[in-house]
Every structure is written in structure tokens, then in C-alpha cells.
Amino acid sequence: MASAKNKLVAPVLKWVGGKRQLLETIKPLLPKRISSYCEPFVGGGALLFHLQPKIAHVNDVNEELIRVYTVIKNNVESLITELEKFKNEADFFYAVRDWDRDKKKYASLSDTEKAARILYLNKTCYNGLFRVNNAGEFNSPFGSYKNPNIVNAPALRAVNFYFNTANISLTCLDYEKVLNSISKGTFVYLDPPYDPVSDTSSFTGYSKMGFTQEDQVRLRECCDNLTAKGIKFILSNSATNFIKEQYSNYEIITVQAKRAINSVSSRRGEIDEVLVRNYE
Ligand SMILES: C[S@@+](CC[C@H](N)C(=O)[O-])C[C@H]1O[C@@H](n2cnc3c(N)ncnc32)[C@H](O)[C@@H]1O
Secondary structure (H helix, E strand, O other), X not given: OOOOOOOOOOOOOOOOOOOHHHHHHHHHHOOOOOXXXXXXXXXXXXXXXXXXXXXXXXXXXXXXXXXXXXXXXHHHHHHHHHHOXXXXXXXXXXXXXXXXXXXXXXXXXXHHHHHHHHHHHHHXXXXXXXXXXXXXXXXXXXXXOOOOOOOOHHHHHHHHHHHHHOEEEXXXXXXXXXXXXXXXXXXXEEOOOOOOOOOOOOOOOOOOXXXXXXXXXXHHHHHHHHHHHOOOEEEEEEOOHHHHHHOOOOEEEEEEEEEOXXXXXXHOEEEEEEEEEOOO
């Protein structure tokens, strides 16, 4: 673990399921020493950026997200210059949002332009959500915010510094490939898309593939393999009967968490989640 943590290193994207509000609950449950860390469903990376481990394998199946992190690592100053060109105006927003409708044009953009677009849309779209439709196209509407922080240069530079001073590998793979490749001594934090608590609460817009109950079962099988290899993990998910049954052989800690997945604000609020771990 990095000895002096940089407070400016923090999530640069708002992400559905962001774990900032659960950090204080998770922290005491972590192993005392983490020398090597793996996060296969990194999303906004709240725990990663909080812990700032010296060695980390960072993964997510969302290609746009991993591109953002890769560009922050390799090209942060061009990214900041690119972001400065964006305006918080509805017409401008929809024009930028629609870049991915023209596949040929989109393919011709640089990685820096694509990453700047995602950061810009995330700051200016309604509720700050990354959401795609079945065709994989960004579809959140304009948010009409007064003063969105489109160019958060201090945070971008801090994350750039962290990514370049620690030993970080960034991949865009299905979680199973990542989990099969890690070895003993690595600590794993698993924060998959949650099992829906009701038919209307499911959020599948992270990627066009969604996340099914079969994916949840496959993940539990991966967890069993980690346990067999002596690799420690902690997993978060919703407190559904299905999830509790899947992990009935493990320690299950029920926690209350505020979630804002529902766009109907009256449905936001405290709901039960579980933390599952395979170590004392
Ligand atoms: C609950 S979010 C993670 C939130 C994150 N912990 C945070 O603090 O922002 C789940 C993530 O899993 C990713 N994901 C979905 N299916 C996946 C798969 N098959 N393999 C790897 N990542 C996947 C999504 O793109 C999403 O970013």
C-alpha cells in the first residue's frame, strides 16, 4: 500500500454503483496488509483510489471506461486540452453524444478525443450516468447543470501521477479471465452489477451485454476457485435471497447503503446490501 496517500486521487467519473458511501463500512473488513490488489469490475474505482495500492490489476468490460483510464495514464495533458474545448450547452451536448451514432466517424477519433467525450458527457448528462442503449450508444439526456466541473485538472493529474508511480495494469476483459490469471498474495475486491431487487430496479446499462443470473453464478464459481487457491476476496452485491443462497458457504455481512440507481427519486433510499468474504 502506498504510504502517503494523495487525497486528490479520487473517482473522475460518476458511476452507477459507485462505492464512495460504502467505503467506511468496507475498510475495517479488509485484510490488514494488501501488497497486490485486483479489481475486475472497477467502474468509478472508489476503493482503488482510496487505497492507492502499489500493485493493482484494474479491469472492467466497459471499453470506454478503460480507455478513459488509459488516456489519463498516458496522455493527461492532451486530455485536459481536449476537455477545455467542450461547452455546457444542450445543442453542443447532443452533437457530442451523437458522435458514436456514426460508427465510421467514431472509429476515426483519437483515444484522447473519445476519452474526453466520455468525461464531458459524464459531467454534463442527467444524473451523471454512463448509460448505453442496446446498440451500445450513449443515451443519457442533457442535465442542464449550472456549473459542471468539466475540466477537473487537479484530479486528472493526481490520478495520472498515481497510475504512473504505482505498478498498474489496465485491462478490458470479462471478469472470469482476470480472476483465472491472478495468483496467491493478491487481494480481490469484486463489485459486480447487482442482482436486481425487483424487476424495475435492474440497471443493465453499463454495457450492451448486461449481466444475467448466469453471470452471477459464474462469478460465484470463480469465487470458489479463488478460495480453493487461498486467494482472499471481498464481494459486494444486493441482499437478495438468490445472492445469499449463492454465498451461503461464506461469511455474509448485511449493510445498509444509499443507492441512486432509480431515476425516480422517491425510490432512492436505504436498501440492504451484502458484503461477502472468504477470510477472517
Ligand atoms: C457496480 S459497478 C462497479 C462500481 C465501482 N465499484 C465504483 O465504485 O464505481 C459494476 C461494473 O462491472 C462492469 N461489468 C459488467 N459486466 C462485466 C463483466 N462481464 N466483466 C467485467 N466487468 C463487467 C460494469 O461495466 C461496471 O463498471
